[in-house]
Amino acid sequence: ILNVEQSPQSLHVQEGDSTNFTCSFPSSNFYALHWYRWETAKSPEALFVMTLNGDEKKKGRISATLNTKEGYSYLYIKGSQPEDSATYLCAYNYNQGGKLIFGQGTELSVKP
Amino acid sequence: DTEVTQTPKHLVMGMTNKKSLKCEQHMGHRAMYWYKQKAKKPPELMFVYSYEKLSINESVPSRFSPECPNSSLLNLHLHALQPEDSALYLCASSQDWASGLWEQYFGPGTRLTVT
Numbered sequence: 477i478l479n480v481e482q483s484p485q486s487l488h489v490q491e492g493d494s495t496n497f498t499c500s501f502p503s504s505n506f507y508a509l510h511w512y513r514w515e516t517a518k519s520p521e522a523l524f525v526m527t528l529n530g531d532e533k534k535k536g537r538i539s540a541t542l543n544t545k546e547g548y549s550y551l552y553i554k555g556s557q558p559e560d561s562a563t564y565l566c567a568y569n570y571n572q573g574g575k576l577i578f579g580q581g582t583e584l585s586v587k588p
Numbered sequence: 589d590t591e592v593t594q595t596p597k598h599l600v601m602g603m604t605n606k607k608s609l610k611c612e613q614h615m616g617h618r619a620m621y622w623y624k625q626k627a628k629k630p631p632e633l634m635f636v637y638s639y640e641k642l643s644i645n646e647s648v649p650s651r652f653s654p655e656c657p658n659s660s661l662l663n664l665h666l667h668a669l670q671p672e673d674s675a676l677y678l679c680a681s682s683q684d685w686a687s688g689l690w691e692q693y694f695g696p697g698t699r700l701t702v703t
Contacts, residue, residue, distance in 0.1 A: 510692075519697070572686065573688050
């Protein structure tokens with residue numbers, strides 16, 4: 477059974493704080509790692525697709541790193557804003573083909 | 589237009605009803621997906637269509653019947669559902685399926701309640 481774990485499950489921060497969370501996946505078989513942001517009552521939105529060990533991606537104040545050898549990815553948010561409040565999902569792909577296995581998500585709440 | 593639309597937003601149906609969920613995208617994507625999400629759980633893949641052909645069926649019960657009439661449309665036909673099928677049903681699309689490297693664009697989902 478392929479397991480994707482995200483930690484923490486939830487996070488409450490103040491506006492302006494920087495934060496990070498983790499996605500862990502099986503390191504034995506890796507093809508790609510996706511990050512999505514899901515705001516309440518909206519559609520999940522793709523943030524990054526990462527494939528190479530050591531990959532770093534950035535979009536505005538959000539960045540992600542990937543370590544395929546040890547099976548984890550970090551998502552960082554610099555200077556959190558209330559509009560960053562959402563559930564952040566990672567999804568692991570172990571072979572060519574679009575089957576994504578999702579983690580349970582990290583629910584981020586940013587207080588003004 | 590980078591939007592995936594789904595109708596209806598909410599659906600309540602009895603166990604003997606037949607209903608359909610609809611999904612549409614106009615991004616020229618050749619892969620379309622159905623996911624099921626129960627409360628506090630991650631989305632789980634149900635079906636993948638690639639170039640209008642069913643490529644993956646994740647052992648979904650036959651009371652769920654997918655259909656891809658053309659490259660822009662995806663339907664999910666529902667018949668004789670059980671209360672445990674109540675969930676959020678998400679549709680997604682991507683440039684293709686085979687490479688596994690394209691991000692998926694999701695619709696807002698249909699909240700289904702089976703009574």
